[in-house]
Amino acid sequence: MLITYRKNVKDKWDKLLFHKIETQMFNTTVSMQLCQMGTLLNGHWFREIRKHAQTEHQTAIITTHPTLKIEEIAVKMFSRWTQENFFKYVIDNFDFDKMIEYGTEPVNAKLTIPNPEYKVLTYNLKKENEKKARLQARVFKQLDDITTIDIEHLTNKIAKNAELIEKINVHDREIETLKAKRKSIPTRITVAQMPETHRYNKLKQESKKLKNAVIMLTYRAESALYAAMSEFYNDKEKDGRMILKEIFTSDADIIPDFENKTITIRLHSLSTPRANKAVKKICEFLNKTETCFPYTNLILNYETVAL
Numbered sequence: 001m002l003i004t005y006r007k008n009v010k011d012k013w014d015k016l017l018f019h020k021i022e023t024q025m026f027n028t029t030v031s032m033q034l035c036q037m038g039t040l041l042n043g044h045w046f047r048e049i050r051k052h053a054q055t056e057h058q059t060a061i062i063t064t065h066p067t068l069k070i071e072e073i074a075v076k077m078f079s080r081w082t083q084e085n086f087f088k089y090v091i092d093n094f095d096f097d098k099m100i101e102y103g104t105e106p107v108n109a110k111l112t113i114p115n116p117e118y119k120v121l122t123y124n125l126k127k128e129n130e131k132k133a134r135l136q137a138r139v140f141k142q143l144d145d146i147t148t149i150d151i152e153h154l155t156n157k158i159a160k161n162a163e164l165i166e167k168i169n170v171h172d173r174e175i176e177t178l179k180a181k182r183k184s185i186p187t188r189i190t191v192a193q194m195p196e197t198h199r200y201n202k203l204k205q206e207s208k209k210l211k212n213a214v215i216m217l218t219y220r221a222e223s224a225l226y227a228a229m230s231e232f233y234n235d236k237e238k239d240g241r242m243i244l245k246e247i248f249t250s251d252a253d254i255i256p257d258f259e260n261k262t263i264t265i266r267l268h269s270l271s272t273p274r275a276n277k278a279v280k281k282i283c284e285f286l287n288k289t290e291t292c293f294p295y296t297n298l299i300l301n302y303e304t305v306a307l
Helices: 070-094 116-145 151-183 206-231 236-249 273-289
Strands: 003-005 019-025 028-041 044-052 058-063 104-106 112-114 188-190 201-203 252-257 262-267 299-304
Touching (some): 003 070, 028 070, 112 116, 116 151, 236 273
Antiparallel strands (some): 003 058, 019 028, 104 201
């Protein structure tokens, strides 16, 4: 069974065929204009589901699943956007794909990879074809430029063309040699078949896995605060994430009070009055949760020095 996008769809279905369907996506009720038809692609029959957007764009999905409801198919595909946006955001803002530990470890010797030698030969073959094409273009241009019957002029043109043609022949021979050599080697090999000096290794993974887990938790905490901003910040969609990022990267004082069993997190002033107002509301929201600092009985209290 498969569910995937159908790309580069040119035709448009009549919008009167689409019906409004409500369904659940991440505990939220969403409505979509959906339509389903059958379609034949390369001799195979698929169910095709399309979503009609307000911009008149139609997003096409195809599936071989015979019974899954069209709204469930749409949710399964469109929820991928959330996942893709998540990874794009954490890569851009949390250095999700950066290494935090130096060192390498062996790659599975049975793993198959593209043959590096084959790739080098393919690259050289491409370059030879490009050089040959440039010489051929020069020959064709000189032939097109011949507009006179002057014998001396024609003789010079023929001599120049002869030199170019000889160079083209040299490239032809080199191209045939490269093709024959490339044909004699496999396109893929195992890591064990690579020369010892060029054998692949991989970066150590354990600390990166831990870092990625921390990043995911951080992102979820940020997203929870972002969702909570809807109650008190009207421009959340515009710059809510930017304000949160500024909070996380700004200075703050940590003031423990063991007598009153609190830990005060005092945030310094941010760059704009608008951001400071949002921070005050965020502090009020967090203080209502009366969250204890882990492994202590000290309640976290948030405040800002901004007026």
